[in-house]
Amino acid sequence: MNEPLVARMREFGTTIFSEMTALAVRTGSINLGQGFPDTDGPAAMLESAVAAIRAGVNQYPPGPGLPELRQAVAEHHKQHYGLLYEPDGEILVTVGATEALAASILALCEAGDEVILFEPYYDSYAAAVALAGAVRRPVALRPVEGRFTFDPGELRAAVGPRTRAILVNSPHNPTGTVFTRDELSLIAALCQEHDLLAITDEVYEHLTFDGVEHVPMATLPGMRERTVMISSAGKTFSVTGWKTGWVCAPAPLVSAVQSVKQFVTFTSGGPWQIAVAHALREELDWVAGLRDSLAVKRDRLMTGLSAAGFGVYRPAGTYFVQTDIRPLGFTDGAELARRLPELAGVVAVPTQVFYDRTALGRHFLRFAFCKKDEIIDEAVARLARLRPS
Numbered sequence: 389m390n391e392p393l394v395a396r397m398r399e400f401g402t403t404i405f406s407e408m409t410a411l412a413v414r415t416g417s418i419n420l421g422q423g424f425p426d427t428d429g430p431a432a433m434l435e436s437a438v439a440a441i442r443a444g445v446n447q448y449p450p451g452p453g454l455p456e457l458r459q460a461v462a463e464h465h466k467q468h469y470g471l472l473y474e475p476d477g478e479i480l481v482t483v484g485a486t487e488a489l490a491a492s493i494l495a496l497c498e499a500g501d502e503v504i505l506f507e508p509y510y511d512s513y514a515a516a517v518a519l520a521g522a523v524r525r526p527v528a529l530r531p532v533e534g535r536f537t538f539d540p541g542e543l544r545a546a547v548g549p550r551t552r553a554i555l556v557n558s559p560h561n562p563t564g565t566v567f568t569r570d571e572l573s574l575i576a577a578l579c580q581e582h583d584l585l586a587i588t589d590e591v592y593e594h595l596t597f598d599g600v601e602h603v604p605m606a607t608l609p610g611m612r613e614r615t616v617m618i619s620s621a622g623k624t625f626s627v628t629g630w631k632t633g634w635v636c637a638p639a640p641l642v643s644a645v646q647s648v649k650q651f652v653t654f655t656s657g658g659p660w661q662i663a664v665a666h667a668l669r670e671e672l673d674w675v676a677g678l679r680d681s682l683a684v685k686r687d688r689l690m691t692g693l694s695a696a697g698f699g700v701y702r703p704a705g706t707y708f709v710q711t712d713i714r715p716l717g718f719t720d721g722a723e724l725a726r727r728l729p730e731l732a733g734v735v736a737v738p739t740q741v742f743y744d745r746t747a748l749g750r751h752f753l754r755f756a757f758c759k760k761d762e763i764i765d766e767a768v769a770r771l772a773r774l775r776p777s
């Protein structure tokens with residue numbers, strides 16, 4: 389049989405997360421590849437999902453999502469960001485941020501439209517752009533004084549007559565950069581000058597460290613009307629398996645996204661929505677505790693990786709530390725990632741897979757620190773074997 393997969397998806401293969409998690413399982417290695425926590429979210433939130441199932445919240449929720457969750461998202465955005473979204477019409481519940489991103493791109497980008505992505509980028513973006521028949525235009529994030537950022541000239545040069553949207557992920561996976569207000573303002577100015585949409589992935593909105601503030605793009609002057617703001621419960625409440633996310637935007641944009649969503653999944657799981665509504669209202673103190681504990685884990689992993697000989701970048705948010713493998717004498721992160729189980733019994737993700745221009749990220753390796761302290765300690769003890777003696 390000829391290759392059955394449609395041509396526009398052939399470049400993607402298996403997602404790196406499945407591949408690396410399978411490698412970890414097969415080799416019995418510590419998995420610092422895929423970014424999922426190894427502890428549960430707040431107990432009352434978990435109980436709330438169980439109670440919802442027992443109470444019979446087991447049939448199709450309404451297409452836009454349960455009113456409880458849309459109301460809770462509206463309250464959250466008002467309280468944290470001073471952003472007002474109408475629960476009826478301006479908020480759509482999705483199957484995680486992944487569906488929100490894919491449905492937004494499919495709904496808002498014509499075939500041939502261009503979408504600007506900051507590379508390295510979360511791998512689902514490129515696939516969603518390809519499914520839409522749109523074209524990605526990468527703009528590099530490069531380390532400048534220990535932090536990944538973009539060159540404003542490169543960003544400006546990426547905008548052309550077919551540009552439809554700029555996809556902005558902050559806090560940024562995999563670099564850990566949290567865009568500053570100045571950086572966001574540059575992006576916002578281009579969006580307004582060229583009449584572009586901003587599609588924002590804010591799944592790590594609560595996971596910033598050292599007092600660094602997360603600024604939603606929609607809070608910048610003139611941006612609410614052209615921003616599709618996306619987040620989800622997975623990272624905030626340590627429930628990556630619940631796949632409950634949301635889109636907030638002006639009604640015509642949300643309505644467009646729902647037009648696609650209704651034929652992909654129609655609606656999203658009901659019990660999770662009840663529990664996440666509870667969590668958004670009642671569990672933000674728990675999230676503050678998670679943030680503090682992640683900051684300590686970040687330091688623990690950074691210290692260990694530095695001692696093992698990696699070049700280490702300090703993330704201001706997310707679950708991830710970005711490293712440079714060249715000080716250890718390696719040059720290709722993909723090759724090292726494949727050999728790491730045998731060399732050290734650890735799995736990490738080669739950052740180059742998140743680039744269009746692979747060479748830009750060849751020497752980076754991403755490690756996740758959303759793991760128990762003893763796991764991090766064991767991983768860094770093993771990685772210490774890498775140092776050339």
Ligand SMILES: *Cc1c(COP(=O)(O)O)cnc(C)c1O
Pocket residue numbers: 483484485486487510557560561589591619620621622623628631632633
């Ligand atoms: C985890 C992650 C997602 C996916 O979120 P879900 O809610 O699990 O679909 C999207 N974007 C980034 C940057 C992520 O790290």
